[in-house]
Amino acid sequence: MPKRRVHPKPVQDPHPPIWSATTSIDGHYEIGKMGVGLLSFAVGVPPEDLIPRVASYQAGQAECEKPKGLLRNDQVVAFTTGAAMVGDPDRCVEIAKRYEAAGCDLLFCLVNPYNLSHEEVMNSIEHIGKYVIPEFNE
Numbered sequence: 065m066p067k068r069r070v071h072p073k074p075v076q077d078p079h080p081p082i083w084s085a086t087t088s089i090d091g092h093y094e095i096g097k098m099g100v101g102l103l104s105f106a107v108g109v110p111p112e113d114l115i116p117r118v119a120s121y122q123a124g125q126a127e128c129e130k131p132k133g134l135l136r137n138d139q140v141v142a143f144t145t146g147a148a149m150v151g152d153p154d155r156c157v158e159i160a161k162r163y164e165a166a167g168c169d170l171l172f173c174l175v176n177p178y179n180l181s182h183e184e185v186m187n188s189i190e191h192i193g194k195y196v197i198p199e200f201n202e
Contacts (some may be wrong), residue, residue, distance in 0.1 A: 069101030081137035092117045096124020099131025099138075108141040111138075111162035114142055141170040149173055153195030160196060 084095045085103035088160045097104050101122050106114055118140055125138050142163055163171050173192075176185045 069080070075188075079134040081093060081135065081139070082131075082133040083137065089117055089120045091126040092121040094145040096121040096126075097128050099125065099128040099136040100133060100141045101137035102142060102170075103142065106144045106148075106163075108145075111148075111159065111166045111168070114163065114166035122167075128193070134193075139169045140167055141172055142166075142168040143174070145174045147153045149192075149196075153191060156192065156196045157199045160200065164200070 071111075081101050082098075083101040084102050086092055086095055087105045092102060092104065102118075104114060104117055112177060121140065122160060125136075128136065131137070144163075145180065149159055150161075175188050180188075
């Protein structure tokens, strides 16, 4: 890719972390070798399917000699749909803990993959914030 000028220049200290997304095991390894954060698409698969993907990413991170960004980013994010987090708050906490056990640092959930009303989406977000997230505060 040819070099591009970016205007205005980003101003943030520290520099924003760099991320890359993939679904394949080989892609996880290559992203790790770049020393950038991982966005692993886990749509339609159980959290435990992340385990070999995260292991591949960590193997790549171990081989990274010079990160692509100013700083190494070794965080793992899983992106899934709200359909993966269905149930009462206790069930959602249990599912989120399975993602955590698989090596996930952050979990991105698409809350409205179907035809839900705005009120239903906002209710889901409120319940996640009130009952699920507090279970993971350190």
